[in-house]
Amino acid sequence: MLKKLTESQQALIIDKAVLEFAEKGYKGAGLSTIAKNAGVSVGVIYKYYADKEELFRACISKSIAYLDEAISYAGREGKDLPEMIRALVDQTLIACRERPEYFRMYHQITTGDDAERTKELAGIIEKPAAKAYKAVIKKAQEEGLIDGELDAGAGAFFFDNLMMMLHNAYSCTYYNERLNIYCGKRLAAGEKKMSDQMVRFILNGLGYKGKY
Amino acid sequence: MLKKLTESQQALIIDKAVLEFAEKGYKGAGLSTIAKNAGVSVGVIYKYYADKEELFRACISKSIAYLDEAISYAGREGKDLPEMIRALVDQTLIACRERPEYFRMYHQITTGDDAERTKELAGIIEKPAAKAYKAVIKKAQEEGLIDGELDAGAGAFFFDNLMMMLHNAYSCTYYNERLNIYCGKRLAAGEKKMSDQMVRFILNGLGYKGKY
Amino acid sequence: MLKKLTESQQALIIDKAVLEFAEKGYKGAGLSTIAKNAGVSVGVIYKYYADKEELFRACISKSIAYLDEAISYAGREGKDLPEMIRALVDQTLIACRERPEYFRMYHQITTGDDAERTKELAGIIEKPAAKAYKAVIKKAQEEGLIDGELDAGAGAFFFDNLMMMLHNAYSCTYYNERLNIYCGKRLAAGEKKMSDQMVRFILNGLGYKGKY
Amino acid sequence: MLKKLTESQQALIIDKAVLEFAEKGYKGAGLSTIAKNAGVSVGVIYKYYADKEELFRACISKSIAYLDEAISYAGREGKDLPEMIRALVDQTLIACRERPEYFRMYHQITTGDDAERTKELAGIIEKPAAKAYKAVIKKAQEEGLIDGELDAGAGAFFFDNLMMMLHNAYSCTYYNERLNIYCGKRLAAGEKKMSDQMVRFILNGLGYKGKY
DNA sequence: GATGAATGAGCGTTCATTCAT
DNA sequence: AATGAATGAACGCTCATTCAT
Numbered sequence: 034m035l036k037k038l039t040e041s042q043q044a045l046i047i048d049k050a051v052l053e054f055a056e057k058g059y060k061g062a063g064l065s066t067i068a069k070n071a072g073v074s075v076g077v078i079y080k081y082y083a084d085k086e087e088l089f090r091a092c093i094s095k096s097i098a099y100l101d102e103a104i105s106y107a108g109r110e111g112k113d114l115p116e117m118i119r120a121l122v123d124q125t126l127i128a129c130r131e132r133p134e135y136f137r138m139y140h141q142i143t144t145g146d147d148a149e150r151t152k153e154l155a156g157i158i159e160k161p162a163a164k165a166y167k168a169v170i171k172k173a174q175e176e177g178l179i180d181g182e183l184d185a186g187a188g189a190f191f192f193d194n195l196m197m198m199l200h201n202a203y204s205c206t207y208y209n210e211r212l213n214i215y216c217g218k219r220l221a222a223g224e225k226k227m228s229d230q231m232v233r234f235i236l237n238g239l240g241y242k243g244k245y
Numbered sequence: 246m247l248k249k250l251t252e253s254q255q256a257l258i259i260d261k262a263v264l265e266f267a268e269k270g271y272k273g274a275g276l277s278t279i280a281k282n283a284g285v286s287v288g289v290i291y292k293y294y295a296d297k298e299e300l301f302r303a304c305i306s307k308s309i310a311y312l313d314e315a316i317s318y319a320g321r322e323g324k325d326l327p328e329m330i331r332a333l334v335d336q337t338l339i340a341c342r343e344r345p346e347y348f349r350m351y352h353q354i355t356t357g358d359d360a361e362r363t364k365e366l367a368g369i370i371e372k373p374a375a376k377a378y379k380a381v382i383k384k385a386q387e388e389g390l391i392d393g394e395l396d397a398g399a400g401a402f403f404f405d406n407l408m409m410m411l412h413n414a415y416s417c418t419y420y421n422e423r424l425n426i427y428c429g430k431r432l433a434a435g436e437k438k439m440s441d442q443m444v445r446f447i448l449n450g451l452g453y454k455g456k457y
Numbered sequence: 458m459l460k461k462l463t464e465s466q467q468a469l470i471i472d473k474a475v476l477e478f479a480e481k482g483y484k485g486a487g488l489s490t491i492a493k494n495a496g497v498s499v500g501v502i503y504k505y506y507a508d509k510e511e512l513f514r515a516c517i518s519k520s521i522a523y524l525d526e527a528i529s530y531a532g533r534e535g536k537d538l539p540e541m542i543r544a545l546v547d548q549t550l551i552a553c554r555e556r557p558e559y560f561r562m563y564h565q566i567t568t569g570d571d572a573e574r575t576k577e578l579a580g581i582i583e584k585p586a587a588k589a590y591k592a593v594i595k596k597a598q599e600e601g602l603i604d605g606e607l608d609a610g611a612g613a614f615f616f617d618n619l620m621m622m623l624h625n626a627y628s629c630t631y632y633n634e635r636l637n638i639y640c641g642k643r644l645a646a647g648e649k650k651m652s653d654q655m656v657r658f659i660l661n662g663l664g665y666k667g668k669y
Numbered sequence: 670m671l672k673k674l675t676e677s678q679q680a681l682i683i684d685k686a687v688l689e690f691a692e693k694g695y696k697g698a699g700l701s702t703i704a705k706n707a708g709v710s711v712g713v714i715y716k717y718y719a720d721k722e723e724l725f726r727a728c729i730s731k732s733i734a735y736l737d738e739a740i741s742y743a744g745r746e747g748k749d750l751p752e753m754i755r756a757l758v759d760q761t762l763i764a765c766r767e768r769p770e771y772f773r774m775y776h777q778i779t780t781g782d783d784a785e786r787t788k789e790l791a792g793i794i795e796k797p798a799a800k801a802y803k804a805v806i807k808k809a810q811e812e813g814l815i816d817g818e819l820d821a822g823a824g825a826f827f828f829d830n831l832m833m834m835l836h837n838a839y840s841c842t843y844y845n846e847r848l849n850i851y852c853g854k855r856l857a858a859g860e861k862k863m864s865d866q867m868v869r870f871i872l873n874g875l876g877y878k879g880k881y
Numbered sequence: 882g883a884t885g886a887a888t889g890a891g892c893g894t895t896c897a898t899t900c901a902t
Numbered sequence: 903a904a905t906g907a908a909t910g911a912a913c914g915c916t917c918a919t920t921c922a923t
Contacts, residue, residue: 060272155422190427194410210367215402230399238450484696579846611866614851618834634791639826662874
């Protein structure tokens with residue numbers, strides 16, 4: 034087939050690349066495997082991406098864009114703190130079910146074959162959420178809704194730590210097994226129940242004084 | 246030199262292998278680098294380990310053993326809940342400073358691409374702590390010290406999630422950069438302050454009602 | 458654009474191909490570079506030439522035609538031996554300055570890895586000049602103008618050898634550098650001086666007894 | 670076979686590499702062909718040479734060393750000018766018969782895929798002979814043996830040009846065919862006769878006044 | 882009849898694994 | 903029983919060639 038790649042074929046390359054990188058990491062992923070799975074030749078990948086690195090970056094961008102969008106629902110409109118946290122937790126669980134590979138991809142980045150790239154990516158990926166979460170916490174502190182002695186950065190950090198572990202638990206093999214071990218298959222599978230527990234723990238952790 | 250490898254030479258192979266795997270990941274690690282750093286020949290590694298995979302697993306075992314031991318101090322003796330948590334946090338930070346490579350190895354496991362193996366490892370690694378933490382939480386709930394509506398498994402899970410993210414933050418490139426982004430270099434470096442914040446958040450999260 | 462390639466477009470393909478082959482050699486030359494420089498598509502080149510090899514041969518033919526024409530001026534009319542040699546040397550230098558790529562192409566032929574083809578080309582290219590030069594030398598010998606003991610063929614050969622090395626020196630990287638090494642940049646750049654020296658050496662070599 | 674390569678196997682790699690580079694040029698030569706012809710694995714070549722470039726350089730060094738040695742006989746002892754030239758011509762012809770591939774290799778260099786490398790190599794290869802020949806000519810001029818108006822550099826250049834063309838004629842397909850065309854198979858094959866003619870032309874060219 | 886993106890064999894290079902010593 | 907050089911499959915990448923438009 035020598036027709037120009039359709040949009041969907043191009044998208045398929047990224048999709049298959051995400052799966053491959055998510056499963057095997059940057060070094061472990063093979064360009065020829067990606068090409069084969071996407072049903073295209075190796076060569077054509079190089080028409081769209083200068084090299085493996087650039088394809089990897091495109092996969093990251095795609096993943097992050099998806100993740101951002103999935104979660105951005107949660108921050109919208111005039112929600113109070115418990116509503117916002119609940120929304121974030123729920124959206125995360127939905128996104129995990131829809132596209133676990135994007136979260137697995139994200140987890141691969143954190144394994145970081147290459148220190149410089151890893152740091153750079155950390156900056157790109159983490160800064161927006163860090164800023165947003167810190168602002169929310171600061172505001173809540175000013176309003177006297179939560180523990181005033183908590184460092185806003187640390188609070189945001191702990192909160193996001195729990196969110197990361199949540200999506201890991203619902204997208205990565207190891208973390209999912211770990212979830213089962215800790216919570217039993219029943220609780221682990223019952224996402225509603227899990228999100229209740231999670232929201233409760235977080236609000237308590239932040240020292241939230243209101244009702245929810 | 247044709248004498249059998251001494252115990253310490255064998256241990257050195259694992260030590261250097263852990264460093265290499267921790268730094269470069271499974272794929273990136275080079276057998277010849279490990280051999281050179283351990284001062285042995287490449288060939289002899291294959292006398293002790295069938296292949297790279299098996300050496301990697303031995304490194305994981307070593308890492309887990311170290312981690313278990315490092316943290317087991319904390320659970321001992323008659324400590325109350327805040328003391329125990331504080332001890333765990335502090336031990337973790339000490340171990341991270343001493344041997345970040347073991348924590349990095351741990352993180353590598355979570356990337357595993359062989360699902361069965363990964364699950365098996367998760368069982369081996371996570372069950373003891375899961376059991377211990379659940380027991381502690383249940384007891385504390387029975388004594389009315391913490392939130393009774395929290396599922397003990399979920400509580401233990403959230404607690405350990407935070408612990409994992411803590412040691413990741415002090416041992417892995419990505420997570421350390423992330424820590425800096427969230428908390429700024431000052432708080433990130435001041436481990437005492439960080440452990441205070443962490444203990445506070447956890448106790449609040451568990452709904453601890455006492456003083457600490 | 459779906460109109461048949463104009464003559465000038467076809468000529469441009471060869472022109473650009475000669476430049477590319479001359480600069481990068483057969484293997485190093487890129488069809489897509491040639492196509493781009495000629496302002497045509499890659500595909501159309503395959504309408505006119507079966508493959509890279511055939512395009513290369515067309516470039517050789519073009520180059521040889523140019524060289525023949527460039528140098529044929531020199532042999533014309535009633536010149537005496539020194540005048541003819543001087544004319545050949547000067548024409549060669551002029552042609553080198555105008556179109557070094559054709560001389561570089563010529564040099565590429567001499568590298569040919571297909572022995573039969575190479576011999577065939579040698580026949581086509583060398584015979585006319587060989588015949589002409591031999592005739593001139595024989596005539597000069599009969600007239601007693603030059604060394605009678607010189608084999609006419611060998612004399613023509615040495616003369617043409619010097620001519621080939623001259624145009625190599627003014628068209629090919631290696632030979633030009635070599636010229637600089639031997640003669641210094643001053644003499645190498647002063648083509649007039651060089652042609653004087655060259656004519657002198659050749660006439661002496663042939664045992665020319667007259668004035669010039 | 671996993672024994673260390675013997676000296677002769679190592680030499681064979683270079684030998685086969687010279688043949689491959691001589692036949693196909695730098696770009697056209699294939700590492701796997703060289704390995705196969707030398708009866709070794711591809712990998713082992715990289716134990717001895719960092720990359721293709723380094724192997725190529727080694728081939729050049731080997732070729733030049735051979736050529737230098739072959740020709741250095743000629744310069745030795747107290748020979749007068751005709752003797753020295755005769756010796757150079759004869760040695761060249763002998764070397765061409767023994768090892769045409771080294772001369773073919775040399776010719777490949779002059780084709781120069783890569784301008785920078787080509788210039789560098791020109792310097793390395795040509796400078797020694799250029800210096801030596803210039804010195805000989807200058808001395809002969811001071812002694813009044815040859816044409817005083819000849820630029821020493823140009824004289825050395827013309828002389829070496831004829832030498833290069835001579836070895837090309839006896840080692841490269843194209844030039845050999847050309848030799849046949851100019852001189853006929855009889856003269857071309859009768860090396861003795863050819864060297865007589867060559868010496869005669871050179872001495873005449875230099876304006877040598879003595880007997881020979 | 883021209884286009885230019887897709888193809889895929891083949892390149893240089895690496896490194897886990899083997900085995901003669 | 904350890905050594906360390908040799909092996910060769912597999913990688914990322916290129917580019918002459920093809921063919922749907």
